[in-house]
Amino acid sequence: MSELDWYLQINLKARHLRLLVTIDTYRNLTQVADVTHVTVPAVSKSLAELERGLGLTLFSRTTQGLMPTPYGDCLIRHARTMLTVLHQARDELKALRSGTEGKVHIGMLPASASVLLPQALSLLKQRSPGTNVMVTEGTTALLLPELWQGHLDLVVGRLPPPDTLGSFEEKELLEEPVLLMTGHHHPLARKKTLEWSDLRPYPWILPPPGSILRDPLERALEAHEVPLTNNYIETLSVHVARAQLQVSDFIAVMAGTPGGDSAQPLHTLPLSLPRLLRPAGVLWNRNRGLSPSAQLMVACLEEAAERLQPGPGAPSRGASVPAKAKRRHPSTTVQ
Structure with a gap:
Protein backbone atom coordinates (compact mmCIF):
# COMPACT_ATOMS: atom_id res chain seq x y z
CA MET A 1 0.00 0.00 0.00
CA MET A 82 -18.58 12.34 0.87
CA LEU A 83 -19.92 14.98 3.25
CA THR A 84 -23.29 14.85 1.50
CA VAL A 85 -23.39 11.07 1.95
CA LEU A 86 -22.47 11.42 5.63
CA HIS A 87 -25.23 14.00 6.14
CA GLN A 88 -27.73 11.67 4.49
CA ALA A 89 -26.62 8.83 6.75
CA ARG A 90 -26.98 11.12 9.76
CA ASP A 91 -30.50 12.11 8.72
CA GLU A 92 -31.55 8.49 8.25
CA LEU A 93 -30.10 7.46 11.60
CA LYS A 94 -31.83 10.36 13.35
CA ALA A 95 -35.10 9.42 11.67
CA LEU A 96 -34.79 5.81 12.80
CA ARG A 97 -33.95 6.86 16.35
CA SER A 98 -36.85 9.31 16.55
CA GLY A 99 -39.37 6.86 15.14
CA THR A 100 -39.88 8.67 11.83
CA GLU A 101 -39.17 6.89 8.59
CA GLY A 102 -36.77 9.18 6.81
CA LYS A 103 -36.77 12.15 4.49
CA VAL A 104 -36.85 12.40 0.71
CA HIS A 105 -35.37 15.35 -1.17
CA ILE A 106 -37.21 15.81 -4.47
CA GLY A 107 -36.51 18.17 -7.34
CA MET A 108 -39.63 19.10 -9.31
CA LEU A 109 -39.50 20.34 -12.87
CA PRO A 110 -42.13 23.11 -13.27
CA ALA A 111 -45.43 22.41 -14.98
CA SER A 112 -44.75 18.82 -15.98
CA ALA A 113 -45.00 17.47 -12.41
CA SER A 114 -47.70 19.80 -11.11
CA VAL A 115 -50.40 17.10 -11.14
CA LEU A 116 -48.40 13.90 -10.74
CA LEU A 117 -46.27 14.86 -7.76
CA PRO A 118 -49.06 16.15 -5.45
CA GLN A 119 -51.02 12.94 -5.95
CA ALA A 120 -47.93 10.84 -5.25
CA LEU A 121 -47.20 12.85 -2.10
CA SER A 122 -50.74 12.23 -0.90
CA LEU A 123 -50.23 8.50 -1.36
CA LEU A 124 -46.89 8.65 0.44
CA LYS A 125 -48.42 10.37 3.47
CA GLN A 126 -51.25 7.84 3.58
CA ARG A 127 -48.80 4.95 3.62
CA SER A 128 -46.04 6.45 5.72
CA PRO A 129 -46.94 9.61 7.68
CA GLY A 130 -43.47 9.64 9.24
CA THR A 131 -41.71 9.96 5.88
CA ASN A 132 -41.08 13.65 5.26
CA VAL A 133 -40.37 15.35 1.97
CA MET A 134 -38.56 18.47 0.84
CA VAL A 135 -39.54 19.64 -2.66
CA THR A 136 -37.34 22.04 -4.62
CA GLU A 137 -38.67 23.47 -7.88
CA GLY A 138 -36.25 24.30 -10.67
CA THR A 139 -35.16 23.74 -14.25
CA THR A 140 -33.34 20.69 -15.59
CA ALA A 141 -30.11 22.70 -15.73
CA LEU A 142 -30.39 23.48 -12.01
CA LEU A 143 -31.75 20.20 -10.68
CA LEU A 144 -29.63 17.59 -12.49
CA PRO A 145 -26.33 18.82 -10.96
CA GLU A 146 -28.00 18.73 -7.53
CA LEU A 147 -29.13 15.15 -8.22
CA TRP A 148 -25.63 14.19 -9.34
CA GLN A 149 -24.02 15.68 -6.23
CA GLY A 150 -26.45 13.88 -3.92
CA HIS A 151 -28.33 16.95 -2.68
CA LEU A 152 -31.49 15.50 -4.23
CA ASP A 153 -32.75 11.91 -4.12
CA LEU A 154 -35.15 12.19 -7.05
CA VAL A 155 -36.09 14.57 -9.84
CA VAL A 156 -39.71 14.37 -11.02
CA GLY A 157 -41.09 15.89 -14.21
CA ARG A 158 -40.62 15.90 -17.94
CA LEU A 159 -37.74 13.54 -18.77
CA PRO A 160 -34.84 15.27 -20.54
CA PRO A 161 -33.39 14.01 -23.84
CA PRO A 162 -31.60 10.66 -23.41
CA ASP A 163 -28.22 12.09 -24.38
CA THR A 164 -28.27 14.35 -21.28
CA LEU A 165 -28.91 11.61 -18.73
CA GLY A 166 -25.41 10.29 -18.18
CA SER A 167 -25.35 7.94 -15.19
CA PHE A 168 -28.88 8.81 -14.11
CA GLU A 169 -31.51 6.12 -14.12
CA GLU A 170 -35.01 6.96 -15.27
CA LYS A 171 -38.51 5.56 -15.06
CA GLU A 172 -41.15 6.78 -17.49
CA LEU A 173 -44.49 7.43 -15.79
CA LEU A 174 -46.93 9.50 -17.87
CA GLU A 175 -47.42 10.43 -21.49
CA GLU A 176 -48.84 13.95 -21.40
CA PRO A 177 -49.95 15.77 -24.57
CA VAL A 178 -48.89 19.34 -25.22
CA LEU A 179 -51.96 21.59 -25.61
CA LEU A 180 -52.72 25.13 -26.74
CA MET A 181 -54.67 26.91 -23.99
CA THR A 182 -56.55 30.18 -23.64
CA GLY A 183 -58.96 31.73 -21.18
CA HIS A 184 -62.67 31.08 -21.76
CA HIS A 185 -63.16 34.73 -22.71
CA HIS A 186 -60.63 34.51 -25.56
CA PRO A 187 -62.02 35.27 -29.06
CA LEU A 188 -60.69 31.91 -30.33
CA ALA A 189 -62.55 30.05 -27.56
CA ARG A 190 -65.84 31.09 -29.16
CA LYS A 191 -65.00 29.86 -32.67
CA LYS A 192 -66.64 26.59 -33.72
CA THR A 193 -63.91 25.82 -36.23
CA LEU A 194 -60.30 26.87 -35.99
CA GLU A 195 -57.40 27.11 -38.41
CA TRP A 196 -53.74 27.51 -37.54
CA SER A 197 -53.74 30.87 -39.26
CA ASP A 198 -56.25 32.10 -36.67
CA LEU A 199 -53.46 32.07 -34.06
CA ARG A 200 -51.26 34.63 -35.80
CA PRO A 201 -52.63 37.88 -34.30
CA TYR A 202 -52.34 36.81 -30.66
CA PRO A 203 -49.50 37.07 -28.12
CA TRP A 204 -47.96 33.97 -26.54
CA ILE A 205 -46.92 32.59 -23.17
CA LEU A 206 -43.81 30.56 -23.98
CA PRO A 207 -41.31 28.36 -22.16
CA PRO A 208 -37.95 30.15 -21.91
CA PRO A 209 -35.16 29.56 -24.45
CA GLY A 210 -33.15 26.49 -23.50
CA SER A 211 -36.12 24.76 -21.88
CA ILE A 212 -37.07 21.29 -23.12
CA LEU A 213 -40.20 22.46 -24.93
CA ARG A 214 -39.07 25.68 -26.60
CA ASP A 215 -37.19 24.41 -29.67
CA PRO A 216 -39.64 21.65 -30.71
CA LEU A 217 -42.54 24.06 -30.17
CA GLU A 218 -41.04 26.69 -32.46
CA ARG A 219 -40.43 24.06 -35.14
CA ALA A 220 -44.03 22.79 -34.88
CA LEU A 221 -45.49 26.29 -35.18
CA GLU A 222 -43.23 27.13 -38.12
CA ALA A 223 -44.45 23.97 -39.87
CA HIS A 224 -47.99 25.41 -39.62
CA GLU A 225 -46.78 28.87 -40.73
CA VAL A 226 -47.49 30.46 -37.36
CA PRO A 227 -44.46 32.65 -36.61
CA LEU A 228 -44.02 33.71 -33.01
CA THR A 229 -44.56 37.45 -32.66
CA ASN A 230 -42.43 39.81 -30.58
CA ASN A 231 -45.31 40.05 -28.13
CA TYR A 232 -44.81 37.26 -25.61
CA ILE A 233 -44.14 36.32 -21.97
CA GLU A 234 -41.61 33.63 -21.09
CA THR A 235 -42.17 31.54 -17.96
CA LEU A 236 -42.15 27.97 -16.67
CA SER A 237 -44.65 28.81 -13.94
CA VAL A 238 -48.07 27.20 -14.39
CA HIS A 239 -49.50 29.70 -11.88
CA VAL A 240 -48.25 32.71 -13.83
CA ALA A 241 -49.54 31.26 -17.11
CA ARG A 242 -52.97 30.47 -15.66
CA ALA A 243 -53.35 33.90 -14.12
CA GLN A 244 -52.31 35.66 -17.33
CA LEU A 245 -54.72 33.63 -19.45
CA GLN A 246 -57.60 34.70 -17.20
CA VAL A 247 -57.04 38.40 -17.88
CA SER A 248 -55.68 38.56 -21.42
CA ASP A 249 -55.88 37.21 -24.97
CA PHE A 250 -52.60 35.32 -24.72
CA ILE A 251 -52.21 31.74 -25.95
CA ALA A 252 -50.18 29.39 -23.74
CA VAL A 253 -48.54 26.07 -24.47
CA MET A 254 -49.09 23.67 -21.58
CA ALA A 255 -48.55 19.96 -20.97
CA GLY A 256 -50.94 17.47 -19.41
CA THR A 257 -54.50 18.41 -18.45
CA PRO A 258 -54.18 22.05 -17.36
CA GLY A 259 -57.74 23.06 -18.27
CA GLY A 260 -59.55 21.19 -15.50
CA ASP A 261 -58.86 23.57 -12.61
CA SER A 262 -62.26 24.75 -11.34
CA ALA A 263 -60.74 27.89 -9.79
CA GLN A 264 -59.08 28.99 -13.04
CA PRO A 265 -60.78 27.08 -15.89
CA LEU A 266 -59.05 27.23 -19.25
CA HIS A 267 -60.09 26.48 -22.81
CA THR A 268 -58.24 23.95 -24.97
CA LEU A 269 -57.91 25.01 -28.59
CA PRO A 270 -58.87 22.13 -30.95
CA LEU A 271 -55.54 22.06 -32.79
CA SER A 272 -53.30 19.01 -32.44
CA LEU A 273 -49.58 19.34 -31.90
CA PRO A 274 -47.23 16.42 -32.58
CA ARG A 275 -45.47 14.67 -29.72
CA LEU A 276 -43.03 17.38 -28.71
CA LEU A 277 -41.74 16.00 -25.42
CA ARG A 278 -40.69 12.83 -23.71
CA PRO A 279 -42.99 11.44 -20.99
CA ALA A 280 -43.09 12.70 -17.43
CA GLY A 281 -41.08 10.46 -15.13
CA VAL A 282 -38.60 10.22 -12.30
CA LEU A 283 -34.79 10.30 -12.31
CA TRP A 284 -32.22 9.23 -9.75
CA ASN A 285 -28.47 8.67 -9.60
CA ARG A 286 -27.97 4.93 -9.99
CA ASN A 287 -24.42 5.19 -8.63
CA ARG A 288 -25.86 6.17 -5.23
CA GLY A 289 -28.91 3.96 -5.07
CA LEU A 290 -32.15 4.84 -3.30
CA SER A 291 -32.95 4.94 0.40
CA PRO A 292 -36.05 3.01 1.56
CA SER A 293 -37.95 6.30 1.74
CA ALA A 294 -36.98 7.23 -1.82
CA GLN A 295 -37.96 3.75 -3.02
CA LEU A 296 -41.38 4.21 -1.42
CA MET A 297 -41.70 7.60 -3.13
CA VAL A 298 -40.99 6.00 -6.53
CA ALA A 299 -43.67 3.38 -5.84
CA CYS A 300 -46.14 6.14 -4.98
CA LEU A 301 -45.28 7.99 -8.18
CA GLU A 302 -45.96 4.83 -10.17
CA GLU A 303 -49.32 4.33 -8.47
CA ALA A 304 -50.26 7.99 -8.97
CA ALA A 305 -49.44 7.67 -12.66
CA GLU A 306 -51.71 4.63 -12.90
CA ARG A 307 -54.53 6.54 -11.22
CA LEU A 308 -54.16 9.43 -13.66
CA GLN A 309 -54.85 7.22 -16.66
CA PRO A 310 -58.24 7.61 -18.37
CA GLY A 311 -60.99 5.10 -17.80
CA PRO A 312 -61.90 2.19 -20.12
CA GLY A 313 -61.94 3.02 -23.79
CA ALA A 314 -59.88 5.43 -25.82
CA PRO A 315 -58.12 8.23 -23.95
CA SER A 316 -59.89 11.57 -24.23
CA ARG A 317 -58.16 14.60 -25.70
CA GLY A 318 -55.67 15.98 -23.22
CA ALA A 319 -55.69 12.89 -20.99
CA SER A 320 -52.50 11.67 -19.41
CA VAL A 321 -51.57 8.10 -20.24
CA PRO A 322 -49.15 6.02 -18.15
CA ALA A 323 -45.91 5.49 -20.01
CA LYS A 324 -44.26 2.14 -20.12
CA ALA A 325 -41.82 1.89 -17.24
CA LYS A 326 -38.26 1.89 -18.47
CA ARG A 327 -34.82 2.20 -16.98
CA ARG A 328 -31.78 3.52 -18.72
CA HIS A 329 -28.26 2.46 -17.92
CA PRO A 330 -26.05 4.87 -19.87
CA SER A 331 -22.33 4.47 -19.61
CA THR A 332 -21.29 8.11 -19.63
CA THR A 333 -21.16 10.41 -16.62
CA VAL A 334 -22.81 13.78 -16.13
CA GLN A 335 -21.00 16.24 -13.88
Whole structure:
Protein backbone atom coordinates (compact mmCIF):
# COMPACT_ATOMS: atom_id res chain seq x y z
CA MET A 1 0.00 0.00 0.00
CA SER A 2 1.42 3.37 -1.03
CA GLU A 3 1.62 6.33 1.34
CA LEU A 4 -1.26 8.00 -0.52
CA ASP A 5 -3.42 4.85 -0.32
CA TRP A 6 -2.67 4.47 3.37
CA TYR A 7 -3.55 8.06 4.19
CA LEU A 8 -6.80 8.05 2.21
CA GLN A 9 -7.99 4.71 3.56
CA ILE A 10 -6.75 4.88 7.14
CA ASN A 11 -6.08 8.46 8.24
CA LEU A 12 -8.42 10.73 6.26
CA LYS A 13 -11.21 11.93 8.55
CA ALA A 14 -14.44 13.91 8.22
CA ARG A 15 -12.76 16.95 9.79
CA HIS A 16 -10.26 16.95 6.92
CA LEU A 17 -13.12 16.94 4.42
CA ARG A 18 -14.84 19.84 6.19
CA LEU A 19 -11.56 21.75 6.29
CA LEU A 20 -11.04 21.36 2.54
CA VAL A 21 -14.56 22.49 1.70
CA THR A 22 -14.38 25.45 4.06
CA ILE A 23 -11.02 26.63 2.68
CA ASP A 24 -12.36 26.28 -0.86
CA THR A 25 -15.44 28.31 0.10
CA TYR A 26 -13.62 31.25 1.74
CA ARG A 27 -10.10 31.05 0.23
CA ASN A 28 -8.81 32.94 3.29
CA LEU A 29 -7.34 31.39 6.44
CA THR A 30 -8.60 34.17 8.71
CA GLN A 31 -12.19 33.68 7.54
CA VAL A 32 -11.83 29.91 7.82
CA ALA A 33 -10.58 30.33 11.38
CA ASP A 34 -13.55 32.58 12.22
CA VAL A 35 -16.22 30.20 10.93
CA THR A 36 -14.57 27.11 12.44
CA HIS A 37 -13.88 28.85 15.80
CA VAL A 38 -10.17 28.02 15.90
CA THR A 39 -7.02 30.08 15.46
CA VAL A 40 -5.34 30.84 12.14
CA PRO A 41 -2.20 28.89 13.14
CA ALA A 42 -4.41 25.88 13.93
CA VAL A 43 -6.03 26.03 10.47
CA SER A 44 -2.65 26.42 8.80
CA LYS A 45 -1.25 23.50 10.78
CA SER A 46 -4.19 21.22 9.90
CA LEU A 47 -3.82 22.01 6.21
CA ALA A 48 -0.06 21.43 6.33
CA GLU A 49 -0.59 18.07 8.04
CA LEU A 50 -3.13 17.03 5.42
CA GLU A 51 -0.85 18.00 2.53
CA ARG A 52 2.11 16.28 4.16
CA GLY A 53 0.12 13.10 4.76
CA LEU A 54 -1.05 12.98 1.15
CA GLY A 55 2.27 14.08 -0.25
CA LEU A 56 0.44 16.62 -2.41
CA THR A 57 0.04 20.39 -2.54
CA LEU A 58 -3.68 21.11 -2.36
CA PHE A 59 -3.68 24.94 -2.35
CA SER A 60 -1.41 27.62 -3.79
CA ARG A 61 -0.88 30.83 -1.81
CA THR A 62 -1.62 33.78 -4.12
CA THR A 63 -2.47 37.46 -3.78
CA GLN A 64 -6.13 36.48 -4.29
CA GLY A 65 -5.94 34.03 -1.41
CA LEU A 66 -5.69 30.25 -1.30
CA MET A 67 -6.38 28.75 -4.73
CA PRO A 68 -6.88 24.98 -5.21
CA THR A 69 -4.31 23.13 -7.26
CA PRO A 70 -5.53 20.36 -9.61
CA TYR A 71 -4.97 17.94 -6.69
CA GLY A 72 -7.00 20.21 -4.45
CA ASP A 73 -9.84 20.53 -6.98
CA CYS A 74 -10.03 16.76 -7.25
CA LEU A 75 -10.10 16.12 -3.51
CA ILE A 76 -12.50 19.00 -2.79
CA ARG A 77 -14.99 17.66 -5.32
CA HIS A 78 -14.95 14.24 -3.67
CA ALA A 79 -14.98 15.79 -0.20
CA ARG A 80 -18.27 17.55 -0.98
CA THR A 81 -19.75 14.27 -2.19
CA MET A 82 -18.58 12.34 0.87
CA LEU A 83 -19.92 14.98 3.25
CA THR A 84 -23.29 14.85 1.50
CA VAL A 85 -23.39 11.07 1.95
CA LEU A 86 -22.47 11.42 5.63
CA HIS A 87 -25.23 14.00 6.14
CA GLN A 88 -27.73 11.67 4.49
CA ALA A 89 -26.62 8.83 6.75
CA ARG A 90 -26.98 11.12 9.76
CA ASP A 91 -30.50 12.11 8.72
CA GLU A 92 -31.55 8.49 8.25
CA LEU A 93 -30.10 7.46 11.60
CA LYS A 94 -31.83 10.36 13.35
CA ALA A 95 -35.10 9.42 11.67
CA LEU A 96 -34.79 5.81 12.80
CA ARG A 97 -33.95 6.86 16.35
CA SER A 98 -36.85 9.31 16.55
CA GLY A 99 -39.37 6.86 15.14
CA THR A 100 -39.88 8.67 11.83
CA GLU A 101 -39.17 6.89 8.59
CA GLY A 102 -36.77 9.18 6.81
CA LYS A 103 -36.77 12.15 4.49
CA VAL A 104 -36.85 12.40 0.71
CA HIS A 105 -35.37 15.35 -1.17
CA ILE A 106 -37.21 15.81 -4.47
CA GLY A 107 -36.51 18.17 -7.34
CA MET A 108 -39.63 19.10 -9.31
CA LEU A 109 -39.50 20.34 -12.87
CA PRO A 110 -42.13 23.11 -13.27
CA ALA A 111 -45.43 22.41 -14.98
CA SER A 112 -44.75 18.82 -15.98
CA ALA A 113 -45.00 17.47 -12.41
CA SER A 114 -47.70 19.80 -11.11
CA VAL A 115 -50.40 17.10 -11.14
CA LEU A 116 -48.40 13.90 -10.74
CA LEU A 117 -46.27 14.86 -7.76
CA PRO A 118 -49.06 16.15 -5.45
CA GLN A 119 -51.02 12.94 -5.95
CA ALA A 120 -47.93 10.84 -5.25
CA LEU A 121 -47.20 12.85 -2.10
CA SER A 122 -50.74 12.23 -0.90
CA LEU A 123 -50.23 8.50 -1.36
CA LEU A 124 -46.89 8.65 0.44
CA LYS A 125 -48.42 10.37 3.47
CA GLN A 126 -51.25 7.84 3.58
CA ARG A 127 -48.80 4.95 3.62
CA SER A 128 -46.04 6.45 5.72
CA PRO A 129 -46.94 9.61 7.68
CA GLY A 130 -43.47 9.64 9.24
CA THR A 131 -41.71 9.96 5.88
CA ASN A 132 -41.08 13.65 5.26
CA VAL A 133 -40.37 15.35 1.97
CA MET A 134 -38.56 18.47 0.84
CA VAL A 135 -39.54 19.64 -2.66
CA THR A 136 -37.34 22.04 -4.62
CA GLU A 137 -38.67 23.47 -7.88
CA GLY A 138 -36.25 24.30 -10.67
CA THR A 139 -35.16 23.74 -14.25
CA THR A 140 -33.34 20.69 -15.59
CA ALA A 141 -30.11 22.70 -15.73
CA LEU A 142 -30.39 23.48 -12.01
CA LEU A 143 -31.75 20.20 -10.68
CA LEU A 144 -29.63 17.59 -12.49
CA PRO A 145 -26.33 18.82 -10.96
CA GLU A 146 -28.00 18.73 -7.53
CA LEU A 147 -29.13 15.15 -8.22
CA TRP A 148 -25.63 14.19 -9.34
CA GLN A 149 -24.02 15.68 -6.23
CA GLY A 150 -26.45 13.88 -3.92
CA HIS A 151 -28.33 16.95 -2.68
CA LEU A 152 -31.49 15.50 -4.23
CA ASP A 153 -32.75 11.91 -4.12
CA LEU A 154 -35.15 12.19 -7.05
CA VAL A 155 -36.09 14.57 -9.84
CA VAL A 156 -39.71 14.37 -11.02
CA GLY A 157 -41.09 15.89 -14.21
CA ARG A 158 -40.62 15.90 -17.94
CA LEU A 159 -37.74 13.54 -18.77
CA PRO A 160 -34.84 15.27 -20.54
CA PRO A 161 -33.39 14.01 -23.84
CA PRO A 162 -31.60 10.66 -23.41
CA ASP A 163 -28.22 12.09 -24.38
CA THR A 164 -28.27 14.35 -21.28
CA LEU A 165 -28.91 11.61 -18.73
CA GLY A 166 -25.41 10.29 -18.18
CA SER A 167 -25.35 7.94 -15.19
CA PHE A 168 -28.88 8.81 -14.11
CA GLU A 169 -31.51 6.12 -14.12
CA GLU A 170 -35.01 6.96 -15.27
CA LYS A 171 -38.51 5.56 -15.06
CA GLU A 172 -41.15 6.78 -17.49
CA LEU A 173 -44.49 7.43 -15.79
CA LEU A 174 -46.93 9.50 -17.87
CA GLU A 175 -47.42 10.43 -21.49
CA GLU A 176 -48.84 13.95 -21.40
CA PRO A 177 -49.95 15.77 -24.57
CA VAL A 178 -48.89 19.34 -25.22
CA LEU A 179 -51.96 21.59 -25.61
CA LEU A 180 -52.72 25.13 -26.74
CA MET A 181 -54.67 26.91 -23.99
CA THR A 182 -56.55 30.18 -23.64
CA GLY A 183 -58.96 31.73 -21.18
CA HIS A 184 -62.67 31.08 -21.76
CA HIS A 185 -63.16 34.73 -22.71
CA HIS A 186 -60.63 34.51 -25.56
CA PRO A 187 -62.02 35.27 -29.06
CA LEU A 188 -60.69 31.91 -30.33
CA ALA A 189 -62.55 30.05 -27.56
CA ARG A 190 -65.84 31.09 -29.16
CA LYS A 191 -65.00 29.86 -32.67
CA LYS A 192 -66.64 26.59 -33.72
CA THR A 193 -63.91 25.82 -36.23
CA LEU A 194 -60.30 26.87 -35.99
CA GLU A 195 -57.40 27.11 -38.41
CA TRP A 196 -53.74 27.51 -37.54
CA SER A 197 -53.74 30.87 -39.26
CA ASP A 198 -56.25 32.10 -36.67
CA LEU A 199 -53.46 32.07 -34.06
CA ARG A 200 -51.26 34.63 -35.80
CA PRO A 201 -52.63 37.88 -34.30
CA TYR A 202 -52.34 36.81 -30.66
CA PRO A 203 -49.50 37.07 -28.12
CA TRP A 204 -47.96 33.97 -26.54
CA ILE A 205 -46.92 32.59 -23.17
CA LEU A 206 -43.81 30.56 -23.98
CA PRO A 207 -41.31 28.36 -22.16
CA PRO A 208 -37.95 30.15 -21.91
CA PRO A 209 -35.16 29.56 -24.45
CA GLY A 210 -33.15 26.49 -23.50
CA SER A 211 -36.12 24.76 -21.88
CA ILE A 212 -37.07 21.29 -23.12
CA LEU A 213 -40.20 22.46 -24.93
CA ARG A 214 -39.07 25.68 -26.60
CA ASP A 215 -37.19 24.41 -29.67
CA PRO A 216 -39.64 21.65 -30.71
CA LEU A 217 -42.54 24.06 -30.17
CA GLU A 218 -41.04 26.69 -32.46
CA ARG A 219 -40.43 24.06 -35.14
CA ALA A 220 -44.03 22.79 -34.88
CA LEU A 221 -45.49 26.29 -35.18
CA GLU A 222 -43.23 27.13 -38.12
CA ALA A 223 -44.45 23.97 -39.87
CA HIS A 224 -47.99 25.41 -39.62
CA GLU A 225 -46.78 28.87 -40.73
CA VAL A 226 -47.49 30.46 -37.36
CA PRO A 227 -44.46 32.65 -36.61
CA LEU A 228 -44.02 33.71 -33.01
CA THR A 229 -44.56 37.45 -32.66
CA ASN A 230 -42.43 39.81 -30.58
CA ASN A 231 -45.31 40.05 -28.13
CA TYR A 232 -44.81 37.26 -25.61
CA ILE A 233 -44.14 36.32 -21.97
CA GLU A 234 -41.61 33.63 -21.09
CA THR A 235 -42.17 31.54 -17.96
CA LEU A 236 -42.15 27.97 -16.67
CA SER A 237 -44.65 28.81 -13.94
CA VAL A 238 -48.07 27.20 -14.39
CA HIS A 239 -49.50 29.70 -11.88
CA VAL A 240 -48.25 32.71 -13.83
CA ALA A 241 -49.54 31.26 -17.11
CA ARG A 242 -52.97 30.47 -15.66
CA ALA A 243 -53.35 33.90 -14.12
CA GLN A 244 -52.31 35.66 -17.33
CA LEU A 245 -54.72 33.63 -19.45
CA GLN A 246 -57.60 34.70 -17.20
CA VAL A 247 -57.04 38.40 -17.88
CA SER A 248 -55.68 38.56 -21.42
CA ASP A 249 -55.88 37.21 -24.97
CA PHE A 250 -52.60 35.32 -24.72
CA ILE A 251 -52.21 31.74 -25.95
CA ALA A 252 -50.18 29.39 -23.74
CA VAL A 253 -48.54 26.07 -24.47
CA MET A 254 -49.09 23.67 -21.58
CA ALA A 255 -48.55 19.96 -20.97
CA GLY A 256 -50.94 17.47 -19.41
CA THR A 257 -54.50 18.41 -18.45
CA PRO A 258 -54.18 22.05 -17.36
CA GLY A 259 -57.74 23.06 -18.27
CA GLY A 260 -59.55 21.19 -15.50
CA ASP A 261 -58.86 23.57 -12.61
CA SER A 262 -62.26 24.75 -11.34
CA ALA A 263 -60.74 27.89 -9.79
CA GLN A 264 -59.08 28.99 -13.04
CA PRO A 265 -60.78 27.08 -15.89
CA LEU A 266 -59.05 27.23 -19.25
CA HIS A 267 -60.09 26.48 -22.81
CA THR A 268 -58.24 23.95 -24.97
CA LEU A 269 -57.91 25.01 -28.59
CA PRO A 270 -58.87 22.13 -30.95
CA LEU A 271 -55.54 22.06 -32.79
CA SER A 272 -53.30 19.01 -32.44
CA LEU A 273 -49.58 19.34 -31.90
CA PRO A 274 -47.23 16.42 -32.58
CA ARG A 275 -45.47 14.67 -29.72
CA LEU A 276 -43.03 17.38 -28.71
CA LEU A 277 -41.74 16.00 -25.42
CA ARG A 278 -40.69 12.83 -23.71
CA PRO A 279 -42.99 11.44 -20.99
CA ALA A 280 -43.09 12.70 -17.43
CA GLY A 281 -41.08 10.46 -15.13
CA VAL A 282 -38.60 10.22 -12.30
CA LEU A 283 -34.79 10.30 -12.31
CA TRP A 284 -32.22 9.23 -9.75
CA ASN A 285 -28.47 8.67 -9.60
CA ARG A 286 -27.97 4.93 -9.99
CA ASN A 287 -24.42 5.19 -8.63
CA ARG A 288 -25.86 6.17 -5.23
CA GLY A 289 -28.91 3.96 -5.07
CA LEU A 290 -32.15 4.84 -3.30
CA SER A 291 -32.95 4.94 0.40
CA PRO A 292 -36.05 3.01 1.56
CA SER A 293 -37.95 6.30 1.74
CA ALA A 294 -36.98 7.23 -1.82
CA GLN A 295 -37.96 3.75 -3.02
CA LEU A 296 -41.38 4.21 -1.42
CA MET A 297 -41.70 7.60 -3.13
CA VAL A 298 -40.99 6.00 -6.53
CA ALA A 299 -43.67 3.38 -5.84
CA CYS A 300 -46.14 6.14 -4.98
CA LEU A 301 -45.28 7.99 -8.18
CA GLU A 302 -45.96 4.83 -10.17
CA GLU A 303 -49.32 4.33 -8.47
CA ALA A 304 -50.26 7.99 -8.97
CA ALA A 305 -49.44 7.67 -12.66
CA GLU A 306 -51.71 4.63 -12.90
CA ARG A 307 -54.53 6.54 -11.22
CA LEU A 308 -54.16 9.43 -13.66
CA GLN A 309 -54.85 7.22 -16.66
CA PRO A 310 -58.24 7.61 -18.37
CA GLY A 311 -60.99 5.10 -17.80
CA PRO A 312 -61.90 2.19 -20.12
CA GLY A 313 -61.94 3.02 -23.79
CA ALA A 314 -59.88 5.43 -25.82
CA PRO A 315 -58.12 8.23 -23.95
CA SER A 316 -59.89 11.57 -24.23
CA ARG A 317 -58.16 14.60 -25.70
CA GLY A 318 -55.67 15.98 -23.22
CA ALA A 319 -55.69 12.89 -20.99
CA SER A 320 -52.50 11.67 -19.41
CA VAL A 321 -51.57 8.10 -20.24
CA PRO A 322 -49.15 6.02 -18.15
CA ALA A 323 -45.91 5.49 -20.01
CA LYS A 324 -44.26 2.14 -20.12
CA ALA A 325 -41.82 1.89 -17.24
CA LYS A 326 -38.26 1.89 -18.47
CA ARG A 327 -34.82 2.20 -16.98
CA ARG A 328 -31.78 3.52 -18.72
CA HIS A 329 -28.26 2.46 -17.92
CA PRO A 330 -26.05 4.87 -19.87
CA SER A 331 -22.33 4.47 -19.61
CA THR A 332 -21.29 8.11 -19.63
CA THR A 333 -21.16 10.41 -16.62
CA VAL A 334 -22.81 13.78 -16.13
CA GLN A 335 -21.00 16.24 -13.88
